[in-house]
Amino acid sequence: MTVSKILKQIIDSQTTKNVVIGQLGLGSITKLKQLITLLAHHKDKQLTLKLFVDISDTSGILLANEELTTLLCPQGSISLTAIEGCQRVIVSNCKLTIDFYLGQYLTQLQALPMVNDGFVDGWHVTSDADQTQLRQILFWQLAKLSKNDAQFSLDDTFTEVSQLELYTQAEQVGLYRYADNIPGNIQSGDEICFQERAAMRAQSRALQAPYPICSAAVTTHATCSNLGIAIIGGGVASACLALSLAERGQQVTLFCEDHALAQAASGNKQGAIYPLLTPDNNTLSQYFQQAYLFSLQRLKSLAAQGHPIDFDLCGVVHTGHDERSRKRVAKIINGQNWQPSIARAITAEQASSIAGLKIDDGGIFYPMGGWVSPQDFTRAAFNQAKAIAGASLKLNTQITDIHYKDGGWELTSNTERFGSFKALILANGKSITQFPQTQYLQATGFRGQVSHVPSRAKLSKLSSVLCAHGYMTPSNNTLHCLGASYVKNAPNTDYCPNEQVENLHKIQHSYVGQEWVEDIDVSGHSARVGVRMVTRDHAPMMGPAPDIDSIMTLYQDHQLTPQSRKYWQSHNAPVHQGLYVLGGLGSRGLSSGPLAAESLAAQICGDLMPISRDFVALLNPNRMWMRKLLKGKALEVGVEV
Ligand SMILES: Cc1cc2nc3c(=O)[nH]c(=O)nc-3n(C[C@H](O)[C@H](O)[C@H](O)COP(=O)(O)OP(=O)(O)OC[C@H]3O[C@@H](n4cnc5c(N)ncnc54)[C@H](O)[C@@H]3O)c2cc1C
Structure with a gap:
């Protein structure tokens, strides 16, 4: 069995417009290709493919494979990166959505927020899946996410012994082998499985109670x-x-x-795009990496669809500007083994060569980042x-x-x-x-002025976004953006000459003694002011x-006691x-x-x-x-x- 064959069966037999297939293992590019081709013939269907993939050297190489990225998007807008969690790839206006869940299968499955019911139509396991992870506890997670009539299949290349073992485990959670299952012939033991699945879903939903997930309509x-x-x-x-x-x-x-x-805030000429990382790669930092990858995909695919967007993913060079911030930058880059496509350490020489301007500090390079016109x-x-x-x-x-x-x-x-x-x-x-x-949501408005600086002399050589005490972008339409001031609860959004000078001082302070800084001229009083809403x-x-x-x-009635916490x-x-x-x-x-x-x-x-x-x-x-x-x-x- 291949996932394409299963999909064909599901497409042929199901009346639903939306089909969700889960797969453990990445499989081969050839098989993914078959799948995408098959889908192209079923224009009335919408398919979601959930691929659970272990992070290993092999999967890392496959994810970065150019053939795969071109396959997912011929315009090359996809940048898959071997980081834990989900990376969503949207193909053909959502006709095909592929979620790559990277990491231990069980961890990824257990981390899924629970929607109302089982939603997976079928599960497939490819021969490259890590078989040591295919334990009963994992099968129950698959079952929890499955529709009652969902089925289970394996690549033909599994040995007979493995097939027997895996099909037996699947059967024990009510997932039957494709060929074996005769529709309408649900076995009596399944009722027990279905009850167990419902109980597991209820447990998952209970865990979400403090942070509820609410659909506006519970239908599909x-x-x-x-x-x-x-x-x-x-x-x-x-x-x-x-x-x-x-x-x-x-x-x-x-x-x-x-x-x-x-x-309003989205009206700046240029905005920098790069992830917010923390030394301990906390939840915020993890969210930012996934979100950043998704933004890049959105941006590139909109551009590939023919929308006029000024942007340049020329990379972002992040350095410190005083002792404290230099320590912080070093702590971030040395704190984790970041994927090189997300962030890598650079020396002062490398920073200068990337930026096209002399910089005396080393720091972090975000190679996929850059700038975009938010407008x-x-x-x-x-x-x-x-x-x-x-x-x-x-x-x-x-x-x-x-x-x-x-x-x-x-x-x-x-x-x-x-x-x-x-x-x-x-x-x-x-x-x-x-x-x-x-009215009581905790977000505070911070006014920010972005200065527009004419591109000239050495400054015009700037070829990546610079980020230190403030940021500066390479020129677009002969202007660089320099920013941005940060004023809490400001009374207005009028142009402010002091903030214009403040923006200049920040750059002077960040790149002390560099000749190119002298080319920055803010005297034209060209700037734009906006307000960003910042959460703590x-x-x-x-x-x-x-x-x-x-x-x-x-x-x-429920405060300050252990019982109230439970409540x-x-x-x-x-x-x-x-x-x-x-x-x-x-x-x-x-x-x-x-x-x-x-x-x-x-x-x-x-x-x-x-x-x-x-x-x-x-x-x-x-x-x-x-x-x-x-x-x-x-x-x-x-x-x-
Ligand atoms: C100076 C500055 C520099 C920045 N630099 C960067 C950067 O380099 N990189 C980056 O990633 N981000 C940057 N940001 C942040 C980024 O611009 C914002 O996070 C983002 O634009 C917020 O988008 P938004 O849609 O939430 O809000 P906005 O873009 O502010 O949109 C809000 C919209 O709501 C509308 N609206 C409000 N109230 C009503 C109402 N009652 N009825 C009808 N319409 C209403 C407004 O018309 C407006 O169109 C910067 C922000 C500022 C201010």
């Missing part, structure tokens, strides 16, 4: 389309969300208060959403009130009323706290909007039904936003998100409060935590 793609989803936004977060929803066939309306898209990125994502599912845009429409009525959300502007919408997402940047339902833990906010009034009511661990945290938040993208929204958007779209549609349960908790908008409640600590709403 085919029937949950045309929900009518509203987004308030207009920046990169909302545009990427509109695209991810459009890829799921959803009707989206985007309400934007400005005259055009990307006029172009935003427009491209929205236009693609429009092209594939008719996403609509209401400009010059400031939403002043939102309220829930009769199972839907109604929106009000100064002149009109809109709705009702089954789901409403607030992706409105610095105004994320403007509505009563979200630097993670974006993605998920259902917490219902803080209900949390506070429950808190009256919050085991009860679904209250949320506003159908209301979601995508914001707090801070200073790295270009890297962190698109994956958060993709995950939210999946959540709203009841699909499996391409992120782990830990990431769901990391990003949940209720996390600041829940972390306290789960520790039995006091809660004060309206106070920064």
Whole structure:
């Protein structure tokens, strides 16, 4: 049996439009090719392939294989990297979604956030799978994720002994061999297996209770389309969300208060794109790596689809600017064995050669990073959403009130009323706290001014993004971007001459005594000001909007005791039904936003998100409060935590 044959059987026998196949092992490129070719003949189907792949030298080489990346995307927009966790590859406007789960199979399976029911139509094990990991506990995880009629197959190349052993293990969890299973002939023992699976799902869902995962409609793609989803936004977060929803066939309306898209934080001429790493590679750092890879894929595939986007993935050179920051940079790069395509250590000579300008410090090089025009990125994502599912845009429409009525959300502007919408997402940047339902979310506005500097003399040689005390980009349309100031709760977004000079000083301070720094001229007073919404833990906010009034009511009876901790661990945290938040993208929204958007779209549609349960908790908008409640600590709403 090969996975293509199984897929063909499933496609032929199933009425559902969406087919989900799980596979342990990467298999060969030839077989993946057969699969993709087969799918191309079934234009009415949408396939999700979940590949669980061990990180080893062999799989590392295969993942980096050019033939594979070209196969996944002929325009070469895919950059697979051997890091733990899920890397989602979207092919042909979501007709084929491939999730590469890298790491120990069991760890990856257990980390999956649980959607409502089993969703996998069939499992396949390739001969390159690590057989030492194929134990009963793993088979139960496969069963937990499976539909009741899901089946199981192996590559023909397994020995007879292995086949017997593996098929027997699969049978014990109610997964039957393809050829053996006669439809309708479910064996009586299976009922016990199905009950066990249901219990496992319930257990997984219970673990998620503090950080609930809520779909806006619990049905699958085919029937949950045309929900009518509203987004308030207009920046990169909302545009990427509109695209991810459009890829799921959803009707989206985007309400934007400005005259055009990307006029707020996403309106800069150039923004740097590179991951946020920490020496201990904590959950945030892990999220950023996956998110960064997803952003790169989104960006490159939108460009390959013909959308005009100014960008250059020329790499980012990150150095320190004083003793403390130099130590920090060294700690990051020496703290982990980073994949070289994510980050590598560089000497001062290498930094100079990469950047095209003299630099006296070594540091970190992010070879796949670079810069992008956030405005172009935003427009491209929205236009693609429009092209594939008719996403609509209401400009010059400031939403002043939102309220829930009769199972839907109604929106009000100064002149009109809109709705009702089954789901409403607030992706409105610095105004994320403007509505009563979200007023206590913990995100703070930091004003930032980006200076525009004419490209001239030595400075024009800059060939990678520089990041030290502030950042500087290679020139685009004869201008470099230099930034950015960082002012908390600033009263306005007017141009500020002092911040212009401050930006210059930061670069002078970072590259002391370099001749090329003298070419930086900020005297033209050309700049752009925006506000980024920053969370205290630097993670974006993605998920259902917490219902803080209900949390506070429950808190009256459940606080500060071991029992109260248990209560919050085991009860679904209250949320506003159908209301979601995508914001707090801070200073790295270009890297962190698109994956958060993709995950939210999946959540709203009841699909499996391409992120782990830990990431769901990391990003949940209720996390600041829940972390306290789960520790039995006091809660004060309206106070920064
Ligand atoms: C100075 C500066 C420099 C930066 N540099 C970088 C960088 O180098 N790299 C990087 O990755 N990130 C950078 N960022 C951060 C990045 O720009 C943001 O994280 C990202 O743009 C946020 O996108 P967003 O869609 O959440 O918000 P925004 O782009 O601010 O979009 C919010 C949208 O909501 C709309 N809106 C708000 N309220 C309403 C309402 N009531 N009704 C209707 N519409 C409404 C607005 O019109 C706007 O279009 C920088 C940010 C700033 C300010």
